[in-house]
Amino acid sequence: MPAHLIYLDYHATTPCDPLVIQEMLPWFxxxxxxxxxxxxxFGWEASEAVQLAREQxxxxxxxxxxxxxxxxxxxxxxxxxxxxxxxxxxxRGKHIVTVATEHSAVLDSCRHLERLGYELxxxxxxxxxxxxxxxxxxxxxxxxxxxxxxxxxxxxxVTQDMQALSSVIRERNIWFLTDATQAVGKIPVDLNLVxxxxxxxxxxxxxxxxxxxxxxxxxxxxxxxxxxxxxGHEKGIRSGTLNVPGIVxxxxxxxxxxxxxxxxxxxxxxYKAGFEATMGKLPEVYINGANAPRLPxxxxxxxxxxxxxxxxxxxxRSLAISTGSxxxxxxxxxxxxxTGMGIGRELAFSSLRVSFGRPTTLxxxxxxxxxxxxxxxxxxxxxxxxxMHREGNLEDLQDWKHPxxxx
Numbered sequence: 166m167p168a169h170l171i172y173l174d175y176h177a178t179t180p181c182d183p184l185v186i187q188e189m190l191p192w193f194x195x196x197x198x199x200x201x202x203x204x205x206x207f208g209w210e211a212s213e214a215v216q217l218a219r220e221q222x223x224x225x226x227x228x229x230x231x232x233x234x235x236x237x238x239x240x241x242x243x244x245x246x247x248x249x250x251x252x253x254x255x256x257r258g259k260h261i262v263t264v265a266t267e268h269s270a271v272l273d274s275c276r277h278l279e280r281l282g283y284e285l286x287x288x289x290x291x292x293x294x295x296x297x298x299x300x301x302x303x304x305x306x307x308x309x310x311x312x313x314x315x316x317x318x319x320x321x322x323v324t325q326d327m328q329a330l331s332s333v334i335r336e337r338n339i340w341f342l343t344d345a346t347q348a349v350g351k352i353p354v355d356l357n358l359v360x361x362x363x364x365x366x367x368x369x370x371x372x373x374x375x376x377x378x379x380x381x382x383x384x385x386x387x388x389x390x391x392x393x394x395x396x397g398h399e400k401g402i403r404s405g406t407l408n409v410p411g412i413v414x415x416x417x418x419x420x421x422x423x424x425x426x427x428x429x430x431x432x433x434x435x436y437k438a439g440f441e442a443t444m445g446k447l448p449e450v451y452i453n454g455a456n457a458p459r460l461p462x463x464x465x466x467x468x469x470x471x472x473x474x475x476x477x478x479x480x481x482r483s484l485a486i487s488t489g490s491x492x493x494x495x496x497x498x499x500x501x502x503x504t505g506m507g508i509g510r511e512l513a514f515s516s517l518r519v520s521f522g523r524p525t526t527l528x529x530x531x532x533x534x535x536x537x538x539x540x541x542x543x544x545x546x547x548x549x550x551x552x553m554h555r556e557g558n559l560e561d562l563q564d565w566k567h568p569x570x571x572x
Contacts, residue, residue, distance in 0.1 A: 169483065171532060172485040174520055175525070176487075179522050186414075189413050201407070211407075215412050218419075221416035226364075232381060237408070238367070239368075240376075242365075248390075248392055250310060250340055257308070259282060260308045260309045268315060294323035294457055302336075310339065314330060315343065317352070319502075321453050323458070340387060347368060350418075356379065362378070366415035369418050391404065437462070440530045440533065449470070462521050465503075467503075467508065467513075469512055470548065480537060484533055486520075487518050506568075
């Protein structure tokens with residue numbers, strides 16, 4: 166690893182806050198009880214700690230503590246919500262609506278249901294990554310049982326108009342699930358708009374391997390079928406011995422987010438704005454989703470006529486950044502989020518995600534912008550594709566052009 170590596174991949178994961186680690190440590194050692202052990206003090210202490218964490222986690226999103234189901238992370242939460250809803254409501258219908266740019270945890274769960282005979286509608290997004298509420302309305306049917314829409318995109322940071330989308334869904338009395346993994350702890354979320362919400366601790370400075378699913382208990386109450394059997398933990402929705410250290414850490418991280426979110430996001434938004442302003446001065450650098458509402462924590466940049474592998478290899482000598490979702494990093498396919506926004510395959514391979522977090526400093530942002538500018542200049546000088554573009558030979562290069570260049 167280079168001696169000096171700037172971490173700007175906070176949408177992949179965040180470090181545990183030191184206060185979170187401090188809160189978790191006793192539950193690995195001296196306070197090791199099983200929260201389901203009701204006969205002695207070790208179990209009572211663990212159960213009380215879980216309940217406190219449930220209250221802290223609920224407070225972050227404005228839920229009732231009894232509406233929080235602890236899981237191993239957002240992927241499990243989404244699987245539980247999607248498959249559990251499908252099983253619970255199969256008597257009402259087998260049609261589910263989601264979006265082409267969702268996280269793979271949603272898309273793969275939906276494809277699993279397709280193999281079981283369910284019908285799926287995958288809504289497209291426009292060039293800014295936004296869903297058309299009217300198109301959603303037309304997609305809903307009498308047998309639609311669930312709509313799953315990400316609150317904030319993990320690659321571009323684009324946030325959907327959840328108020329408008331919820332209004333369409335609520336008109337038809339259909340359950341609404343949101344993957345709010347990147348939204349929780351960064352922006353306010355309104356539970357009145359949804360019925361279920363999935364999120365993970367490690368996106369807001371808590372531990373990996375711990376997450377939650379909000380399941381509305383207020384009228385009309387949401388009921389889903391458990392996908393793990395064996396013990397009836399978490400009100401019978403998710404069996405399995407509770408990860409007490411992880412849950413304690415998630416609760417503490419949630420408590421910190423409640424108090425620090427506004428200040429953190431205000432500062433990070435300023436840093437991101439400065440970073441994007443610097444990158445915007447470079448020739449032919451495009452910010453994906455630039456004209457849509459976006460999270461303050463991430464920017465997704467496209468570099469036309471650049472070989473993505475060369476660009477990333479040069480940049481990651483000094484910067485810990487990514488080409489998209491960490492969960493899809495082993496894939497040889499371009500980002501489905503970017504191609505869904507109308508960006509060609511080649512250009513999608515030449516796009517980078519830079520995400521900022523609580524530990525990010527202004528000097529790191531400025532240094533990162535300077536490094537990327539230098540890398541871009543160097544790799545362009547060595548790129549035959551760039552030279553062809555500069556010479557005006559654009560034949561067969563449409564897939565390298567950004568949609569803003571083509572409009």
